[in-house]
Amino acid sequence: EAQVTQNPRYLITVTGKKLTVTCSQNMNHEYMSWYRQDPGLGLRQIYYSMNVEVTDKGDVPEGYKVSRKEKRNFPLILESPSPNQTSLYFCASSLFPPRTSTDTQYFGPGTRLTVL
Amino acid sequence: KQEVTQIPAALSVPEGENLVLNCSFTDSAIYNLQWFRQDPGKGLTSLLLIQSSQREQTSGRLNASLDKSSGRSTLYIAASQPGDSATYLCAPGWGQTGANNLFFGTGTRLTVIP
Numbered sequence: 001e002a003q004v005t006q007n008p009r010y011l012i013t014v015t016g017k018k019l020t021v022t023c024s025q026n027m028n029h030e031y032m033s034w035y036r037q038d039p040g041l042g043l044r045q046i047y048y049s050m051n052v053e054v055t056d057k058g059d060v061p062e063g064y065k066v067s068r069k070e071k072r073n074f075p076l077i078l079e080s081p082s083p084n085q086t087s088l089y090f091c092a093s094s095l096f097p098p099r100t101s102t103d104t105q106y107f108g109p110g111t112r113l114t115v116l
Numbered sequence: 117k118q119e120v121t122q123i124p125a126a127l128s129v130p131e132g133e134n135l136v137l138n139c140s141f142t143d144s145a146i147y148n149l150q151w152f153r154q155d156p157g158k159g160l161t162s163l164l165l166i167q168s169s170q171r172e173q174t175s176g177r178l179n180a181s182l183d184k185s186s187g188r189s190t191l192y193i194a195a196s197q198p199g200d201s202a203t204y205l206c207a208p209g210w211g212q213t214g215a216n217n218l219f220f221g222t223g224t225r226l227t228v229i230p
Contacts, residue, residue: 033218042120042221042222107160110157
């Protein structure tokens, strides 16, 4: 089954404790991205990746890191989480970037992060 | 920067009604536009994708139109059902200098009353 998986689904942590949210897709997609969703603000892009070893900042990259060492995986790293990073996080993938693609974006189920 | 607005923010209709959800965006130089559905506590499911050269797309009871020059898109839902209750998000694909990304509206929360 074609899918995007995220782990963990729920996480409560404390300020400053490094964490990683994993994202994996099984569709051989080139394009992957991370979003955060906050009430009243909608989804905002954090980082995206056009292919292996190619990553770039989205709208709200501060406080986050990503890596793309393999095509299928795109982990989101919070080196020193702060309470303002409490949010619902989504990973997404598509065969090609939205600019050129007729393909749709596939979203993971979300990770609800609370930073105390 | 691309700004996306969706009106109304919330909508309640009785089952069986036809309805229209609206989306407007500030920069008309988009590559495509997608409509998504989000159920509470769940991820997003793509409903329709319209390329910038197209005027509309249809899938079952859903019809999405795109007027790129005026920066508007609508999602028409025919014969609404309680299972259509969800938040609907519109997302133009847009980018400058090679960045190719989706920009989301805050959504319309639809409730279909049995």
